[in-house]
């Protein structure tokens with residue numbers, strides 16, 4: 001069990017490094033923005049990336065269970081997978097903006113909850129928007 005706790009501890013620490021990964025992803029996305037893709041190709045790409053996220057999550061789950069059950073220590077691979085997901089998610093977000101599918105998110109002025117901008121009232125505190 002100690003291995004599992006130390007593993008989860010290092011997973012927490014990667015949150016600090018995630019900002020750096022996100023800016024790398026933004027750089028990559030910026031480089032790619034020259035590409036002209038139609039909506040169908042964009043949607044196809046987004047679906048592919050979402051599948052990549054799903055399989056990476058499955059692998060991570062397997063690795064965590066392996067650590068829990070006393071298997072070999074896959075810490076480095078696990079952390080690498082987590083960073084991979086950060087990059088994939090940033091790429092998905094960028095592509096969704098390009099397809100115009102991304103929903104605009106507003107913040108409630110009263111309670112600070114994140115809301116879809118097409119609502120008249122805050123779903124959390126009921127404040128009028």
Ligand SMILES: [Zn+2]
Pocket residue numbers: 108109110111112113122123124125126127
């Ligand atoms: Zn609110």
